[in-house]
Amino acid sequence: MICEVRHVRRCEMGRRKDGKAKTKLQGQALTPRQRMVGDEKEGSSGDARKKSTKRKERTKHKEKSERAEKDVKKAKAVKSKSVESFDDDVRVHSAVLDEPEDGNFVPNKRGKKRKRQEEPIEGPSTFKMNNLKEEDEASSGAKEKSRKMKKPKEEEGACPVTTKKSKEEKGECPVTTKKKSKEEKGECPVTTKKKSKEEKGECPVTTKKKSKEEIAAGKALKIKKKEEEEQQRWRWWEEAKYEDGVKWKFLEHKGPHFPPEYQPLPDNVHFYYNGNIVKLSLAAEEVALFYAQMLDHEYTTKEVFRNNFFKDWRKEMTLEERMLITDLSKCDFGELHAMHVEKVEARKAMNKEDKLVIKEANQRIVDEYGFCMLDNHRERIGNFKIEPPGLFRGRGEHPKQGYLKKRIQPEDVIINCGKGSRVPEPPAGHRWKEVRYDNTVTWLASWTENVQGSCKYIMLNPSSKLKGEKDWEKYEVARRLKSCVDRIRLQYQQDLKSKQMVNRQRAVALYFIDVLALRAGNEKEEGETADTVGCCSLRVEHITLYDRLEGSDCVVEFDFLGKDCIRYYNKVPVTKRVFKNLKLFMENKEPGDDLFDRLNTGLLNKHLSSLMPGLTAKVFRTYNASITLQEQLRKLSNGTANQAEKLLSYNRANRAVAVLCNHQRAPPKTFDQSMANLQSKIEVRREQLTLAKSELTLAKKEVKGHCSDSKLLALVERKKKAVQRCEEQIMKMEVQATDREENKQIALGTSKLNYLDPRISIAWCKNMEVPLEKIYNKSQRDKFAWAVDMTQTDFIF
DNA sequence: CGAACTACTTAGTATTGCGGAT
DNA sequence: ATCCGCAATACTAAGTAGTTCG
Structure with a gap:
């Protein structure tokens, strides 16, 4: 049944041009959490248009060789249009929109970064049921309800009430009172394994056999540990903040922990190509094992994943191997896979002592690498381990899924630490890419990841001062929004009538962000990531307007994939004015065009910060x-x-x-x-x-x-x-x-x-x-x- | 100005490991 | 003693947004 549905959907998607068929079908047959499951043929992205020269790393994988001519044509068309409309835009900024409701205004169609996805044609039907969720009225109903609950705009207008108490609450200007000097001087002796499970002090009833005393002793110990921990805690919120931009004065750490080297396969485990045993080179073998380990996963059934993997795998092969191995479907990873499964089983079945040994070894790693000294306090590091190599697991219909995520060497890693601190030692025989002493950032180490070309950082644990302070600040900004949200709402209601298109679009976007808690929706590079959107990047095809639906007037139906390819599906009654504006924005546009063609997150945030310092789109979500x-x-x-x-x-x-x-x-x-x-x-x-x-x-x-x-x-x-x-x-x-x-x-x-x-x-x-x-x-x-x-x-x- | 680069938050899923049931 | 279910944790992808650069 599902397959059938999916099949139908594909066909529909095939003519997604009209936008409607697709949306409707999704609304009915698919589930609220539908990931774009799809079809990978041709890498799912057919558009040649690249707006700009990308970073070198990013271009690496861009062999979009086969592209339908028509796409190129279309891209060109769009491009020229976008140039046109840019001029148009300049004019329109000062242009007067006299009768916008009558459609005198012709919206331009600026091609942003994103490009239309090539339509799926066919693919392996490996539709995983459990990724799906039944679309149920109840859930969307609940959404609407919850929306309504917070709708009352002026209801909480009495926000000033807060100010009274919150004053000292927030301690905006924390006095420097160093209360706890305790650990201050103690330099935090590297003791306290805070692993203690004092967690639930309530249930000391572990083993019945234990004598009362033992239990009592255990309890006391726990309490003591708890107290100790409490005393050790750095009460940074009672201290003065540093001057702007400075995140710390002293930082010392041991550098990141590297994953273990690859262990070659034992002699009795073979890889077969076309039925024959092939002994792979070490590099190729390692990558083959990455794939073999994922054989149970849905990923390996996806065409894009398989192709990407194969492409990158072949790069790791010797010339000889590359000549021989030309077809993934002739590869037999069975024994590698079996070995992996066996290993997992063995690990599970291990006896207690062995498990303990491993646990202790891990603990030692944590003790050594998991902490740093920051301004005289011992802080936990969040992710002190370098990410091990593997196959890239992009979410949803990610065009890069399956590419090889390479092993990071110390030579790739930048270390950041305090001047005068002990610089971490690189692993024997290696050196760091760079050591810097930048106290305006919070990371301890960073490297560039090869699949997307983005930076990865090693940073502190959420319990650290650096993270906590930021978090606290975030909520304070949101609370400030509370005191001026009425004014801002009034303002965007006004802007809905603005004579300038850009202001109207901004107002509607803001309305969505405020009422529906949508994300900002930054632009993304096309073909580099899955096709997901947020508010500012919504396209015409993502909403459907109903003058009347299910007893309400002016209903907007949203159906799009948001962050992590989580589907957002919602039917919301909106105000007449918003509705009219949406109609206007959608006039003369294709389903694939941007709904807010004059707007982007930069513009929106600039506006917001003029309304309240520190205000950005995401603050609305927090608020x-x-x-x-x-x-x-x-x-x-x-x-x-x-x-x-x-x-x-x-x-x-x-x-x-x-x-x-x-x-x-x-x-x-x-x-x-x-x-x-x-x-x-x-x-x-x-x-x-x-x-x-x-x-x-x-x-x-x-x-x-x-x-x-x-x-x-x-x-x-x-x-x-x-x-x-x-x-x-x-x-x-x-x-x-x-x-x-x-x-x-x-x-x-x-x-x-x-x-x-x-x-x-x-x-x-x-x-x-x-x-x-x-x-x-x-x-x-x-x-x-x-x-x-x-x-x-x-x-x- | 817009693109690129950087830093940092937010996100869902995979794995681990604990405690209760058997 | 072992198994099982689930909460906690680990992991890392995917966002937002500020800054820099051409």
């Missing part, structure tokens, strides 16, 4: 997410509920945000199973409850007969307790089931980690008397230590 959480918590939570219910309402508030921000996940593979398990558990409990109840009545009866036999009375009490316990447990499980079901394809983590001001959650926990551990795990508490420390019950975002 709307946090304010939604706050509102929802207020609405949903009930101080008299029990803990499970309170947590459910928290999760629901969190969920409203995740829906708003379109944070999705693949439903866990075991979802249905585990749901069923939970249900059957509930059933069992129910039976127990019935039983307990009848026992209780029986006991009561007996009491009545024998007046007050103390034994019987005790029995009744016991039975009562049992009934109660059962009820509680059932309730708890039911709440859990609800929560899990609602969470099936929603990811809460992203918003919790990146969009929700932690102080809202912390204040809520305090007010609701819910332990913070129920909301934030250990690393989240570390990340938000600044907020945990400073937040009082009266915090208002």
